[in-house]
Amino acid sequence: MKLYMGYAxxxxxxxxxxxxxxxxxxxxxxxxxxxxxPHGRKDTIEKTEGLxxxxxxxxRYRDLIxxxxxxxAILARHPQICLVDEFAHTNVPGSPRxxxxxxxxxxxxxxxDVCTTMxxxxxxxxxxxxxxxxxxxxxxxVPDWVAQKADEIVVIDLSPRSLIHRLQRGVIYDQEKIExxxxxxxxxxxxxALRELALREMAREIEQRDVQNESRLTVExxxxxxSRHKILIL
Numbered sequence: 001m002k003l004y005m006g007y008a009x010x011x012x013x014x015x016x017x018x019x020x021x022x023x024x025x026x027x028x029x030x031x032x033x034x035x036x037x038p039h040g041r042k043d044t045i046e047k048t049e050g051l052x053x054x055x056x057x058x059x060r061y062r063d064l065i066x067x068x069x070x071x072x073a074i075l076a077r078h079p080q081i082c083l084v085d086e087f088a089h090t091n092v093p094g095s096p097r098x099x100x101x102x103x104x105x106x107x108x109x110x111x112x113d114v115c116t117t118m119x120x121x122x123x124x125x126x127x128x129x130x131x132x133x134x135x136x137x138x139x140x141x142v143p144d145w146v147a148q149k150a151d152e153i154v155v156i157d158l159s160p161r162s163l164i165h166r167l168q169r170g171v172i173y174d175q176e177k178i179e180x181x182x183x184x185x186x187x188x189x190x191x192x193a194l195r196e197l198a199l200r201e202m203a204r205e206i207e208q209r210d211v212q213n214e215s216r217l218t219v220e221x222x223x224x225x226x227s228r229h230k231i232l233i234l
Contacts, residue, residue, distance in 0.1 A: 001108060003087070003150040004117045007198040008191055009039075010172035011158040013117040014085055016220060018047035021083055021115065025051065032079040034107070034114075035069035035100070037086050040174060052079075059094050066092040071103045074112070081113045088122035088140045101146050120198040123147060133193045134185055148205070155202050156220055160191035 004013040014036070025031050032052040038045045054077055057070035068091050074082055084107075089100040097103055104114050121130045124141040131137050158166075166172055167186055
């Protein structure tokens with residue numbers, strides 16, 4: 001499993017995952033998108049062009065129809081690599097499994113490599129710290145042991161000021177959501193604290209991983225669209 005980690009929405013996790021998927025496809029790898037959440041982001045949506053997208057399953061709940069990742073359809077298709085956006089997502093009641101990370105484990109157990117995305121605030125052990133930093137209680141969490149099973153973690157880093165500029169340009173959310181976001185989660189002080197937390201957690205992860213392990217952790221610049229890989233050494 002390759003995990004693209006960020007500290008907030010809009011840093012470029014999904015964009016980077018899709019960008020690398022396009023490169024792998026050009027090299028002859030069999031890749032399919034198991035789940036993609038566009039959020040109306042034009043640049044990110046364009047990165048899906050030419051990539052196979054496996055249709056979602058439709059689940060009825062309280063007289064409404066919801067779409068979830070169709071794990072059975074992915075297993076039947078059995079690509080070499082499957083892209084799964086929003087690792088921490090909670091599936092709608094009535095789904096075969098409660099959490100998307102449980103679906104990912106099913107794919108992995110079948111021999112399918114998975115690339116997935118999540119933000120640092122979804123790590124279960126950080127729930128109280130996120131509450132103190134941002135004043136928000138994150139409901140969708142991933143157990144730390146699940147994230148630690150990733151063979152490679154790619155931290156998508158972006159300065160808080162650059163992220164705020166991206167938000168103000170309408171790249172992250174629709175226009176009506178920009179001002180509420182700036183007054184709440186996207187305060188520069190909160191973003192700076194979240195960014196520091198993400199880098200600190202990744203440094204701790206490096207220390208905990210056995211030097212014999214083949215797993216890797218890299219940091220990539222979310223401000224540049226170029227592929228820049230650096231080993232994080234703190």
